[in-house]
Amino acid sequence: MTRSTNITPPNLTNHETISEWIDHWASFQPDLPAIVEPGRPALSYFELKREVLRIRQCLCDAGLGRDDRVAIVFDSGVDLTLALLATSCCMTCAPVNPSLKSSELKSYLKLIKATAVLLPETGMQIARSVASSSGLPVVTLRTYNAGTPTSISAAVSNSAPVNGNTTEPHDIAFLLPTSGTTSTPKIVAVSHLSACADARNIIQCLELTSEDGCLNVMPLFHVHALFAGLLGSLIAGSRFISTPGFSADRFFLWLDEYRPTWYSAAPTIHQSVVNSARDPKNQNNLSQHRLRFVRSAAASLPMQLLKNLEDTLRVPVIETYGMTEVRTFITSNPMPPGHRKAGSVGKAIGLDLGIMDTRGKLLPTGESGEIVVRGEDYIRGYETDECTNTFELEDGWFRTGDEGKLDKDGYLAITGRIKEVIIRGGMNVSPLEVERGLLSGSEVCEAVVFPTSHPTLGQDIAAAVVLKQGSTLTESAVRAHAFLHMAEFKVPSRILLMDHIPRSPTGKVKRLIMAELLKTELIQKIVPATDPIEIELTELFCEVLDLSSISINDNFFAIGGDSLSGTHVINRVNYRFTLELSPSTLFRHPSVSELSTEIKKLPVE
Numbered sequence: 001m002t003r004s005t006n007i008t009p010p011n012l013t014n015h016e017t018i019s020e021w022i023d024h025w026a027s028f029q030p031d032l033p034a035i036v037e038p039g040r041p042a043l044s045y046f047e048l049k050r051e052v053l054r055i056r057q058c059l060c061d062a063g064l065g066r067d068d069r070v071a072i073v074f075d076s077g078v079d080l081t082l083a084l085l086a087t088s089c090c091m092t093c094a095p096v097n098p099s100l101k102s103s104e105l106k107s108y109l110k111l112i113k114a115t116a117v118l119l120p121e122t123g124m125q126i127a128r129s130v131a132s133s134s135g136l137p138v139v140t141l142r143t144y145n146a147g148t149p150t151s152i153s154a155a156v157s158n159s160a161p162v163n164g165n166t167t168e169p170h171d172i173a174f175l176l177p178t179s180g181t182t183s184t185p186k187i188v189a190v191s192h193l194s195a196c197a198d199a200r201n202i203i204q205c206l207e208l209t210s211e212d213g214c215l216n217v218m219p220l221f222h223v224h225a226l227f228a229g230l231l232g233s234l235i236a237g238s239r240f241i242s243t244p245g246f247s248a249d250r251f252f253l254w255l256d257e258y259r260p261t262w263y264s265a266a267p268t269i270h271q272s273v274v275n276s277a278r279d280p281k282n283q284n285n286l287s288q289h290r291l292r293f294v295r296s297a298a299a300s301l302p303m304q305l306l307k308n309l310e311d312t313l314r315v316p317v318i319e320t321y322g323m324t325e326v327r328t329f330i331t332s333n334p335m336p337p338g339h340r341k342a343g344s345v346g347k348a349i350g351l352d353l354g355i356m357d358t359r360g361k362l363l364p365t366g367e368s369g370e371i372v373v374r375g376e377d378y379i380r381g382y383e384t385d386e387c388t389n390t391f392e393l394e395d396g397w398f399r400t401g402d403e404g405k406l407d408k409d410g411y412l413a414i415t416g417r418i419k420e421v422i423i424r425g426g427m428n429v430s431p432l433e434v435e436r437g438l439l440s441g442s443e444v445c446e447a448v449v450f451p452t453s454h455p456t457l458g459q460d461i462a463a464a465v466v467l468k469q470g471s472t473l474t475e476s477a478v479r480a481h482a483f484l485h486m487a488e489f490k491v492p493s494r495i496l497l498m499d500h501i502p503r504s505p506t507g508k509v510k511r512l513i514m515a516e517l518l519k520t521e522l523i524q525k526i527v528p529a530t531d532p533i534e535i536e537l538t539e540l541f542c543e544v545l546d547l548s549s550i551s552i553n554d555n556f557f558a559i560g561g562d563s564l565s566g567t568h569v570i571n572r573v574n575y576r577f578t579l580e581l582s583p584s585t586l587f588r589h590p591s592v593s594e595l596s597t598e599i600k601k602l603p604v605e
Helices: 018-028 045-061 078-088 102-111 125-133 192-206 223-235 248-258 267-276 280-287 303-313 431-439 475-485 511-517 532-545 563-577 584-588 592-600
Strands: 033-036 069-072 092-095 116-120 138-141 172-178 186-191 213-216 239-242 262-265 293-296 317-323 327-332 352-356 369-374 398-406 412-417 422-424 427-429 444-454 458-467 494-497
Touching (some): 018 192, 018 223, 033 045, 033 078, 069 078, 078 092, 116 125, 125 138, 186 192, 192 317, 213 223, 213 248, 223 262, 223 327, 239 248, 248 563, 267 563, 352 398, 422 458, 475 494, 475 584, 532 592, 563 584, 563 592, 584 592
Parallel strands (some): 069 116, 116 138, 213 239, 213 262, 262 293, 293 317
Antiparallel strands (some): 317 327, 352 369, 369 398
């Protein structure tokens, strides 16, 4: 696309808090759109400032102040965006994944030391119940409508707000979780100074200006969308297009209606974009889009998918690498005409980058080891009971837990994970947390969770489970129990029922090589379809996953499926059999055999 030469520069000043940037653009370009949500009026920068100030005042009038930690549990949209911005500007904001189960949410609220929970006017019943049982006050945000003042529900305490309307650069804006190798997530405390520096770095790397528009298809409770999408857009003075989440059917309509210039997503979504682009109904919107680049992050992007995506959208794909503990962009491939290397996540941006062995020695170019970073202004660290922004460094270097190597030009290639955390489609999952959920079943006596490779998710989750003697539980029964105790993205795609767990001579479980040790068990025996429904489902699975044959016992997600292609399968099943199955049906019944059994229970025309 051709860009105008009349571009508003984002770096007129060096503001150090989010509220200062909102004030800046409200004064400089009050009428330009700031936040756009499909189906609702656009919010200009002047209106954004007004609504943020209203919510801040309401929060303070409700008795909340700078020392409070407010957990925000919303679905996506302008209401969540306003809640995040306003809360971070006067107290500490903790965005929460709304899909967490009761036990998970209760533990998380305790971990972050939440003092209140902010919810929409309706819905979020699990969060309301958990807040009540935890003794936490609930405040509700009235849905934003043009011309109607935004408000917060009744007061939550009798105390006066403490410094509620003042924000300093070193005040904590956000508390963000990052799963580690323990069952309890670690919390990263991000100051306004750090968040704004991160956003300016994003703007510089992606060359964002006020002419840009980000089509956001990622969840705002994750650093991916919160920093790269929302803060990067607003600090650049550009548009942030807040969708309800990625939809293959609506993506190309959004490209046409809202004319975004970029979007950022995990490889799973990029694959769905490539697949959906083949649909004839999307061809017109595809040919007239205004995208100038696409960003890929959260998981490794297969080289063939990168090529397919660039060929489909006819724009460069910019691979980047970052993490919550450090910043959103540790490395990035350059924008054109800079040299982008396929299979690389680019070069270091404003900090030191190295490869280290297990003894703390930096390795030379070309050798694989643990990726380490160093930079005084960018290492955020973890919050602990004693203090904030601390963790152990090795001679000033932070160990990322990722394995990689640097080439002679300083480009980084990520080759795997050293730490045990599983990154499934960009979501961090603690194996011990999943094991705890599996072991809560009365007939499970041992469980080991480990990563397996996946063509679009990067990594998938498998589990080896030993049942108590005499148990007759099946794999599907153990999975059904797991869905009751953890969010869907944490439930293993494969659950192997075993007599014993492979261990080292010292009795330790080597989680990272478990997939190799159990490769024979992970291979499903071929069982062909025998009845019309099984045959039709087998053909559908093969078509969606581009496979020539599968067993009726193969788990859809373990053989290449993901949530997006799974939704496509369920839509096709509903159309063919005149049903109204929800997308989650396939998570609970992920094989042809199980899904066929479920369909046979229902009236089919």
